[in-house]
Amino acid sequence: MKENNNEILKIQEISLLLSTINNSLKKVSNKNNDLIIDLQTNNINPSKVLSNINITVGTRGRDIRDSSLGLNNLIYLSLLMMQLEDDTVPKxxxxxxxxxxxxxxxxxxxxxxxxxxxxxxxxxxxxxxxxxxxxxxxxxxxxxRDREASFTLLAIEEPEAHLHPRYKEQFIKK
Structure with missing residues (x-):
């Protein structure tokens, strides 16, 4: 069953999303190779597999629930930045x-x-x-394109209060 569930992770849209998340995370983390997001499925009923995909962090596949708040904030910020990217050209x-x-x-x-x-x-x-x-x-x-042009402004109050000092400068540069 686990092998069948893992087939879902090979869907192109999921692979593309994972790649985009990791590229965004690399931008804000100064290309730290240990900060790699991955997805894993559990050995569960295939009809419930999408609701049971786990996010793992790093080359050792550490569960995101076991990572620090600063790292989780960095991942969250990289996801926000990814969402704000120019989407004029669809992927x-x-x-x-x-x-x-x-x-x-x-x-x-x-x-x-x-x-x-x-x-x-x-x-x-x-x-x-x-x-x-x-x-x-x-x-x-x-x-x-079939929509009106727009722009987005992202303002984060006191990012230093939410990030590890090592990542503050890198995030601000991006």
Whole structure:
């Protein structure tokens, strides 16, 4: 049963989310290699597996409930920063959404095919896109997005009261 439950952790959206969380955490923790978030499933009924995924921290897989409050605050802040990231360019598109978007694309412009790869019934943003291609893709989605432009301001009162001294400066720089 545990092996079947672990298959859920291989779902592309979950893998992409985990990778994005770890990249965000690296930014605020000065690339500390021991601060790696991972997910584990328990040996439980498959219908309840999503509600029983555990978050682990570090290379030794320490349960997040056993980590310090400062580390948990750092993880929380990195999740907040991840949520605030510019989402003009989507990381995953359904097949239907890609079909609609391709209709907007100029025939001479092949940026969608260059930047997304099909995986099953989804399109995943490639991770090795050249900067000029990404800028072209960003411009395309900025012009054609289906929502109003906005910006977000995040203010944290006394971050030094919530973070380990080692991480304060790094977080403020980011």
């Amino acid at each position: 995953v598109l359904s097949e239907n959404k890609m079909d609609v978007i391709k209709e907007l694309e100029d025939e001479e412009c092949e940026v969608l095919d260059d930047c997304f790869e099909k995986s099953g019934d989804k399109y995943i943003l490639k991770s090795d896109i050249q900067k000029e291609k990404y800028n072209e893709l960003y411009k395309f989605f900025d012009i054609n």
